[in-house]
Amino acid sequence: MESLIGRRIGVLDDGFVEVVDCMGDDAAIVQAARVSYGEGTKRVTEDRGLIRYLMRHRHTTPFEMCEIKLHVRTTMDCWRQWIRHRTANVNEHSTRYSVAIDSAQRTAPGQWRLQSKDNRQGSEGSLSAERGEHFSGREAEIIASTRQVYDERLAAGIAREQARKDLPLSTYTEAYWKIDLHNLLHFLELRMEPHAQYEIRQYAEAIGFQIVSQWVPLTWEAFLDYRLGAMSLSRTEIGLLSLLHAGRGVEAVEEMQVAGWLQREGDICKPSREAREFAAKLQRLGLSPPWQT
Ligand SMILES: Cc1cc2nc3c(=O)[nH]c(=O)nc-3n(C[C@H](O)[C@H](O)[C@H](O)COP(=O)(O)OP(=O)(O)OC[C@H]3O[C@@H](n4cnc5c(N)ncnc54)[C@H](O)[C@@H]3O)c2cc1C
Known part of the structure; x- marks a missing residue:
């Protein structure tokens, strides 16, 4: 995990996830669980079995012994979904106090997704790159003109809290996000799922596959087996x-x-x-x- 701290993992065209700090590991989960189950399971294979048992039976509190603090840069619309996860501690870049980050996510011509016919909240397929060219061009115009108006307002002395009101949701924001492993896995389960929006899924996959898998490999393996790759039957x-x-x-x-x-x-x-x-x-x-x- 030491090697992960400070490394930026790029997400989308200008977003990132960076580990600032973390506490605990697979051993800390096992250690906490042994308080309730007693001594006796010492070998790695036994630790693995215990973690898998905890995950299978949703005995979740030992996973709360681990915590991680991330520095994230994401778009405002993605952040709107992210912030719904109430169990994290958050501190976000203030566009009242500071100038808004001068970067907005851009969509390549082949990346405009079509509205799903079955799922009102989803997308399926994409517009041809040929037709997408027009919308990517229009997007570039909007990003440039809204930023220009924003900068004009700031230059005229208009307060940052008001000048920002017309910035697009594609504008990047940054935050520190601290969460325990139990609640992080809940976030990942919801946001790595195929029904989650593509953009937030990119962040969740980066956190899951590139951070959690290395931080707590036994927990990650159990999570893939019993949560992410599992299915429930009514x-x-x-x-x-x-x-x-x-x-x-x-x-x-x-x-x-x-x-x-x-x-x-x-x-x-x-x-x-x-x-x-x-x-x-x-x-x-x-x-x-x-x-x-
Ligand atoms: C695919 C998808 C589509 C969505 N669509 C919409 C939408 O259309 N509109 C919309 O508004 N939201 C939508 N959401 C957001 C969703 O409803 C949840 O708000 C979000 O996923 C956070 O989940 P959570 O509350 O379980 O997580 P957290 O806030 O992290 O909470 C984790 C768990 O803690 C417990 N908890 C936390 N706070 C409380 C509390 N105050 N009272 C009781 N228990 C609590 C709950 O057990 C909860 O599951 C969507 C989410 C997904 C994944």
């Missing part, structure tokens, strides 16, 4: 899976119709959002949704 889904396993796919489809998961329109079954989420889980298990077979 009671209904378990019932449907049992029916599928028993070769009773027709009954499963009937149950899904009763539950409102499937709407029959002529010969076609239209799956609800929950049914599509179940289909994605089935796909991970190598199974086809019963209404498609």
Whole structure:
């Protein structure tokens, strides 16, 4: 971990994550857990087993023995999502006190994502680079003109707290962000997930794969197994899976119709959002949704 302190990991076009300080490691988690479980597990393999047990059973407090302080630079719109995680201690660059950072995130012509048809909060596919060229050009104009107006206001003596009001959300901000490992893993679980917005996912992946994996490797491995790479099944889904396993796919489809998961329109079954989420889980298990077979 020593080697990570002070190293900047670049994210997006001008953002970064940098470890300022950290406390604890896998051993500190094990040590704290032994207070409740007693002495006796000394070898690395036993430490690994204990950490995996804690993660599996959501015995979370030993993970709170580790803390990390990051210096982050991210866009204001990304920060708006980030700051929703209330369990961190934060101190952000003040644009009342200081001049706003003169940098805004730019989108390359091939990076304009299209609105998802299924998920109102998501995106899928992207605009062709040819069409994106226009929007990247317009973006550059907005960034330049809003900054020019901002600088003009400052030059005229207008207060920084008011001059900033028209800066775009793509403007970078910086903060110190301190959080314990338990709450950091919660953040990573939510923000590394494919439904999280692409931009914040880039930060979460940088923190997860490049920092946490090296800081607490045993915890990271357990997190990938039991949290990030795991999936939960509802009671209904378990019932449907049992029916599928028993070769009773027709009954499963009937149950899904009763539950409102499937709407029959002529010969076609239209799956609800929950049914599509179940289909994605089935796909991970190598199974086809019963209404498609
Ligand atoms: C894909 C995605 C889409 C989202 N969409 C929206 C949206 O459309 N609109 C929107 O407003 N937000 C949205 N959010 C933000 C989301 O609702 C949460 O606010 C955010 O993810 C922080 O989660 P959290 O509260 O669990 O985390 P934290 O604030 O870090 O809290 C961690 C845990 O501590 C506990 N906790 C913390 N504070 C309290 C409290 N005051 N009372 C009780 N328990 C507490 C809870 O158990 C909580 O899970 C979205 C998040 C994601 C990941």
